[in-house]
Amino acid sequence: MTAWLKCDISKGMFPDEFTVQIKGRTPILSFFAPSELVRPTKDAIRCEIVQTENGTTTVVLPIRPYEQASRVIQVPTTEVESA
Amino acid sequence: MILSNTAIRQAVEDGRLIIDPLPANFYSNTSSIDLRLDNVLVIPEENPSVSIKPGAGGLAQYLSKNSSTHDLKTQGPFTLPKGELILGQTLERIHLVSHADPTKPHLAARVEGKSSYARCGILVHFTAPTIHAGFPGKITLELMRLGPLEVPLEAGIPICQLIVEEVQGIPKDAPSQFDGQSHPAGR
Numbered sequence: 605m606t607a608w609l610k611c612d613i614s615k616g617m618f619p620d621e622f623t624v625q626i627k628g629r630t631p632i633l634s635f636f637a638p639s640e641l642v643r644p645t646k647d648a649i650r651c652e653i654v655q656t657e658n659g660t661t662t663v664v665l666p667i668r669p670y671e672q673a674s675r676v677i678q679v680p681t682t683e684v685e686s687a
Numbered sequence: 688m689i690l691s692n693t694a695i696r697q698a699v700e701d702g703r704l705i706i707d708p709l710p711a712n713f714y715s716n717t718s719s720i721d722l723r724l725d726n727v728l729v730i731p732e733e734n735p736s737v738s739i740k741p742g743a744g745g746l747a748q749y750l751s752k753n754s755s756t757h758d759l760k761t762q763g764p765f766t767l768p769k770g771e772l773i774l775g776q777t778l779e780r781i782h783l784v785s786h787a788d789p790t791k792p793h794l795a796a797r798v799e800g801k802s803s804y805a806r807c808g809i810l811v812h813f814t815a816p817t818i819h820a821g822f823p824g825k826i827t828l829e830l831m832r833l834g835p836l837e838v839p840l841e842a843g844i845p846i847c848q849l850i851v852e853e854v855q856g857i858p859k860d861a862p863s864q865f866d867g868q869s870h871p872a873g874r
Binding site: 614615616617618619620623624625630631632633634635636638670671672 | 727729741742743744745746747748750751754756774776823824825827
């Protein structure tokens with residue numbers, strides 16, 4: 605199921621991309637995303653929900669962060685909003 | 688298997704490959720398609736006092752805050768300083784569409800340089816040529832001049848070529864929650 609994950613959105617290196625940071629974790633995850641994948645006004649990145657359990661949601665990010673080898677992360681369910 | 692120019696064209700017509708805008712000179716190479724340089728170049732700032740650890744966190748934020756841009760349309764051609772890294776993008780947006788036609792193989796691609804620029808010592812990518820199945824977006828180019836000749840870069844020049852290949856097997860579209868884990872118990 606497609607959803608929106610709260611994150612920090614700022615301008616990217618190129619005009620048609622944004623810098624995305626997933627904070628609240630170590631290391632901070634970061635990547636560049638094209639404009640169609642972000643909702644800059646609400647600081648959110650599009651993702652796919654894999655599983656929700658006990659207040660934690662496993663999501664698949666649209667782009668692999670530089671800091672880890674997988675697009676899959678676990679986040680507090682409160683950080684995720686259904687699309 | 689590398690696709691010929693006619694097979695690339697067929698993949699476009701089948702909807703398995705989107706190239707936007709579609710180059711007018713589609714058949715300039717027999718087994719690839721030329722892609723053009725977009726107008727914005729990104730110039731990373733030199734900062735010898737900073738060492739980067741890509742896994743340490745916030746790399747994208749650092750890169751975007753410590754770079755400037757050069758617009759080839761408004762600021763004119765750009766000559767690569769010898770030995771320095773500049774980032775560019777293809778004018779064309781590429782999409783190697785997943786599940787466009789379940790009876791046909793998925794596509795992946797590689798971005799490669801062109802011999803004319805290669806002979807002048809211009810690199811257009813290094814270490815990251817693979818465009819994975821399902822990828823949507825413009826292709827980022829890592830530009831560097833190794834040769835002695837100054838080669839001004841202009842917007843819209845055919846800067847690289849896209850080699851398109853068929854993928855054997857069906858790529859897993861959405862990784863499971865266990866991807867990236869190294870322990871059988873899921874840690």
